[in-house]
Amino acid sequence: IVMTQSPATLSVSPGETATLSCRASQSLATNIAWYQQRPGQAPRLLMYGTSTRATGIPARFRGSGSGTEFTLAIDSLQSEDFAIYYCQQHDTGPPMFTFGQGTKLEIK
């Protein structure tokens, strides 16, 4: 299964809402996760089970979707939110994890 993220780069002003998309090449029977990666840092888990925020992640991060279409929305963008975001899915047979190619969220 291939995960395709769009757009590759998203320019949004601070305080606005960013909407990131992740599309699966076939319908997923499982949920997805989202990660944030700031420059020079390791990825950080943001969201799992498609819509459950990880510990310490603020409520302005919202995950949704099912099947082949998934979305990460970030409300009231703050300076620390400008980073690269990856979606990730899990295949059950055989076990395999794949990531999208990432969306770079940049300041407009």
Add this chain to the structure above:
Amino acid sequence: QVQLQESGPGLVKPSQTLSLTCTVSGGSITRGNYFWNWIRQPDGKGLEWIGRTYSSGSTTFNPSVKSRVTISVDTSRNQFSLNLTSVTAADTAVYYCARGVRGLMMFDLWGRGSRVTVSS
């Protein structure tokens, strides 16, 4: 709290074996519903899952590297390790170890990463 730390050579010659170790601190590698992973990221590119091990030693690998990779676990040292044989420049990347959560199938804790360059 639990932390992961990668260690190993930063430079490996082509055709040789890349070896990295992840040390888990702040908790036992055998406790909880977790599995232990290696994930890599070439400069400026995305993330690629390499493989995983359970504390039992049971492993699963990405088919793209399956013929060249082994992942082992040393529960007495609270470590797990990656060996990647016959490396080429395409294996140059930052290598992360990460903890996976059973059932939820996501990676909730990551090491800071270890940069490995394949070059003569």
